[in-house]
Amino acid sequence: MNSTINVKKFGLAVGITIALLYLGCMLVMTTAGPEGSVKFFNSLLHGLDVSTIIRMDIPLWEAGIGLVETFILGWLLGACIAGFYNISIKNNKHFNKK
Numbered sequence: 001m002n003s004t005i006n007v008k009k010f011g012l013a014v015g016i017t018i019a020l021l022y023l024g025c026m027l028v029m030t031t032a033g034p035e036g037s038v039k040f041f042n043s044l045l046h047g048l049d050v051s052t053i054i055r056m057d058i059p060l061w062e063a064g065i066g067l068v069e070t071f072i073l074g075w076l077l078g079a080c081i082a083g084f085y086n087i088s089i090k091n092n093k094h095f096n097k098k
Contacts, residue, residue, distance in 0.1 A: 004089055005082040014078025019071040026063060029056065 029037045034056050041050045 004086040007079050007082040007086070010082035011075040011077075011079035014081070015071045015073075015075030018074030018077075019067055022067050022070040026067075029058075 028040055032040060034054065037056070038049075038051045038054055041054070042048065
């Protein structure tokens with residue numbers, strides 16, 4: 001039996017998860033400093049060198065806006081995934097009746 005996903009709840013779950021990743025990034029940058037951050041993100045990004053683009057002097061208000069934007073994008077991503085999943089379930093039920 002196929003069940004649908006609650007679009008708003010799934011969007012919220014993805015939004016919060018992505019926002020937590022953003023907060024984790026902030027924590028790494030705050031605690032590891034410039035050199036540690038570059039090493040961390042270089043290894044995370046499969047050898048991409050971030051040393052020329054990393055910016056450590058980010059004002060708190062800008063980080064806050066980034067956190068909100070990240071949550072919104074995550075919510076929209078999660079809502080789309082749930083919505084597309086629900087549509088595919090309905091289409092499968094329709095096709096399986098034939």
